[in-house]
Amino acid sequence: MSEQNKSPNAVWQEVSVTRANREKLHGHRSLLVWFTGLSGSGKSTLVHATEQALHARGRRTYALDGDNVRHGLCADLGFSDNDRTENIRRIGEVANLFVDSGAIVLAAFISPFRADRQKARNLVDPGDFIEVFCDCSLEICEQRDVKGLYKKARRGEIKDFTGISSPYEAPIDPEVSLNTGELSVAECVERIMAVVEARTQLTGD
Numbered sequence: 001m002s003e004q005n006k007s008p009n010a011v012w013q014e015v016s017v018t019r020a021n022r023e024k025l026h027g028h029r030s031l032l033v034w035f036t037g038l039s040g041s042g043k044s045t046l047v048h049a050t051e052q053a054l055h056a057r058g059r060r061t062y063a064l065d066g067d068n069v070r071h072g073l074c075a076d077l078g079f080s081d082n083d084r085t086e087n088i089r090r091i092g093e094v095a096n097l098f099v100d101s102g103a104i105v106l107a108a109f110i111s112p113f114r115a116d117r118q119k120a121r122n123l124v125d126p127g128d129f130i131e132v133f134c135d136c137s138l139e140i141c142e143q144r145d146v147k148g149l150y151k152k153a154r155r156g157e158i159k160d161f162t163g164i165s166s167p168y169e170a171p172i173d174p175e176v177s178l179n180t181g182e183l184s185v186a187e188c189v190e191r192i193m194a195v196v197e198a199r200t201q202l203t204g205d
């Protein structure tokens, strides 16, 4: 039991319907596709386009998106390093539950720290975590300024803004790396789908 466990008397309940049972019912394996990158790098766009492509093929999916999660599950958290770490910890746990439910989970979070992404990866079985690096220069993200946040950050109205006043640690060996400043959304989705489809094939009976 981990030292972090604050509920030593909580007993793990064995289940009668397993992830494998659910995967068989769905006709595909479940896993976690984790999109990371600067604000404006294309995480949300690609999560939603990929989810549509999967849904169109009859796959069970669930998308977790930074802005939405921060309205509920993580509404108490801000953007300090510690809060970002706690944000990613909670999302990793929730994503793992959705993987257990048999879904292909698509998570879109800046998740700027390598160690936090690694912890999320460690929660799922080896091979069931696909890190998708939305690799886009700060210059292009700032030009896009989809939500007007970069302008605010430059004016000093938002502190700890990723890429400007808070760090972003790029993945070292992601399963998928996409230059979202040059590739089209369709090209990116095609590359993601190739990896997801290969890894979610059911093998054997």
Ligand SMILES: Nc1ncnc2c1ncn2[C@@H]1O[C@H](COP(=O)(O)OS(=O)(=O)O)[C@@H](OP(=O)(O)O)[C@H]1O
Binding pocket: 038, 039, 040, 043, 044, 066, 067, 070, 079, 083, 084, 085, 087, 088, 108, 109, 110, 111, 112, 147, 149, 158, 159, 160, 161, 162, 166
């Ligand atoms: N200080 C600061 N830095 C970065 N981003 C900020 C900040 N304040 C608000 N926002 C908005 O919050 C979205 C990022 O939330 P995340 O949960 O993905 O962040 S993190 O993973 O905990 O770093 C991010 O969404 P995306 O633009 O989709 O990345 C922003 O809309």
Ligand SMILES: Nc1ncnc2c1ncn2[C@@H]1O[C@H](COP(=O)(O)OP(=O)(O)O)[C@@H](O)[C@H]1O
Binding pocket: 037, 038, 039, 040, 041, 042, 043, 044, 045, 046, 108, 134, 144, 146, 179, 180, 181, 182, 183, 184, 185, 188
């Ligand atoms: N290859 C691409 N992948 C994703 N987004 C792209 C791409 N090319 C251009 N874009 C545009 O970049 C913007 C990315 O915004 P968004 O998906 O909200 O980023 P994030 O979720 O990382 O903050 C959108 O306006 C999108 O249309």
